[in-house]
Amino acid sequence: MNGPSLALRQRSLGDPSAEFPLFPPLTRGCPKTSTAELAYPVEVDYDYAKVDRTLFEQQPGPDIARWSPLLPPLDAPTLGEGGTPLIEFGDVYIKDESRNPTWSHKDRLNRVTVSAAVACGAPGVVVASSGNHGASAAAYAARAGLPAIVLTGDAPPAVQEFVRSYGAKVVSVPVDKRWPLLRQVVDELGYHPVSNQTVTHTGHPFGPEGYKTIAYELFLQLGTVPAAVFSPTGYAELLYGVWKGFAELRLLGVTDRTPRMFSCETAAGGPHAKALAAGLPAAIVEIGPTDAYGVACPVGGHRGVVAVRDSGGEAVLVTDEDLRKAQRDLARAGLWQELSGAAGLAGRRRLRRDFDGPVVCIATSSGFKDVGVGGERYDVLTDPTLDDLLP
Structure with a gap:
């Protein structure tokens, strides 16, 4: 670890003068600048004057907590994300x-968003995803000891098995039903959303x-x-x-x-x-x-x-x-x-x-x-020759 988070507040991308406390995360965009037709996301602002520049003299490696001063609080345990070649x-x-x-790449995002769920005391996380995001959210939720609901559509079967292996509740629903159902899970069950809920994308x-x-x-x-x-x-x-x-x-x-x-x-x-x-x-x-x-x-x-x-x-x-x-x-x-x-x-x-x-x-x-991966079957050669082995 390189010290505590220096995150201060949330700030609107639609109007930087619109500021909000760091918690709770505004998962439905900026409440001041968004309209029914356009949702503006918010971002995190930091106390940059206190950042130690030697932070950028270290070698990159797994666990993004090495950058903790410039990240929101990391309350969820790592799976070793980051440090990619x-x-x-x-x-x-x-x-x-x-x-x-x-x-x-979604592992970097979910280390941070599942940390927010832990910090907020949420009973679980919910995500609408047909692939990488769902698998990553399920893994980080499992690591943090939280249940996960993954609302998916036509994800490849191998990906669905991947998500289920982490113990997530995976439910296939039509695309147009995913986000209304996600909002219902958030509003009625109190789960922390780690994907978009707004008319234009704001996400977490x-x-x-x-x-x-x-x-x-x-x-x-x-x-x-x-x-x-x-x-x-x-x-x-x-x-x-x-x-x-x-x-x-x-x-x-x-x-x-x-x-x-x-x-x-x-x-x-x-x-x-x-x-x-x-x-x-x-x-x-x-x-x-x-x-x-x-x-x-x-x-x-x-x-x-x-x-x-x-x-x-x-x-x-x-x-x-x-x-x-x-x-x-x-x-x-x-x-x-x-x-x-x-x-x-x-x-x-x-x-x-x-x-x-x-x-x-x-x-x-x-x-x-990818779509179709694992579906093809290959012939077994009962009496292979060297010619069969050549590229």
């Missing part, structure tokens, strides 16, 4: 988040704070600030968290610049691309057919708009074909990623632009979680 891949670096305890206000630690690690692993970061983007909590981490490094005087942030969304939807193109704070879109279910989000949020806009980045739309090629190429280099998890590399390739400095593509989760 940075791997050279051609002319880019891959930040491989599949190396986290439940094999996705503490969630992106866990993702900031990726920025801290990248700075230490590279020895500099990357020129650009390409992130798979669904609701943009990851994108915003990484951006905020680099903005804090600059605010603290540890660095003198920040990277350009690129949201990499499926071309079948792309709410942040739509919002940025139209100059809107957030947007909602129709989702077309895609196998990239992890980033196929019809609802965008203001966080993604802020990260791209304020960093001078762009929104990049990628097709399933782009994603499959990136996924194949990563796997051939020993990095098996979920289709959605390859969106960062696919977006970098789609943009085709040179940068003056290192470029990082975040890879978010294991290929084990």
Whole structure:
């Protein structure tokens, strides 16, 4: 541990002058600036003047509590999240988040959000998720001794078994029923929500704070600030968290610049691309057919708009074909990623632009979680020859 949390308050992204106490977490967005059509998230503000700059001289490793002064209070035990490798891949670096305890970036978020549930004395946690988020929330809830309810839709069978293995109550419901049911669980049972409840995405206000630690690690692993970061983007909590981490490094005087942030969304939807193109704070879109279910989000949020806009980045739309090629190429280099998890590399390739400095593509989760994985059966060779063994 590197000292207690220096978190002070919650602050609206819609109007920074709108401030609220640190607890309870405002899981339904800013009550002052949000409307029926647009919900603004809140973020956590810190006593930055008290941050010891030697915090950024340590080597990255598992357990994000090493960054505790710049995180909300961590009252839930760790599973060893963070400290993921940075791997050279051609002319880019891959930040491989599949190396986290439940094999996705969501572990960083859930260490923080389940900690909030513990701090609030909640009887359990509830999440609406078809994949990584549900599995991670179930694991961290189990570690903290809390029951978890996971409301899912058409998650792959292997992923559903993964979630159930942690003892979570997994219920498959139609997509349009998930969030009303989640709100009912929160209001009537008192469970702590770790996913979105609002018309445009706000999610849990503490969630992106866990993702900031990726920025801290990248700075230490590279020895500099990357020129650009390409992130798979669904609701943009990851994108915003990484951006905020680099903005804090600059605010603290540890660095003198920040990277350009690129949201990499499926071309079948792309709410942040739509919002940025139209100059809107957030947007909602129709989702077309895609196998990239992890980033196929019809609802965008203001966080993604802020990260791209304020960093001078762009929104990049990628097709399933782009994603499959990136996924194949990563796997051939020993990095098996979920289709959605390859969106960062696919977006970098789609943009085709040179940068003056290192470029990082975040890879978010294991290929084990893809649709159809584990369904194929292979022939047993009863009398194999050497020719059968050759690639």
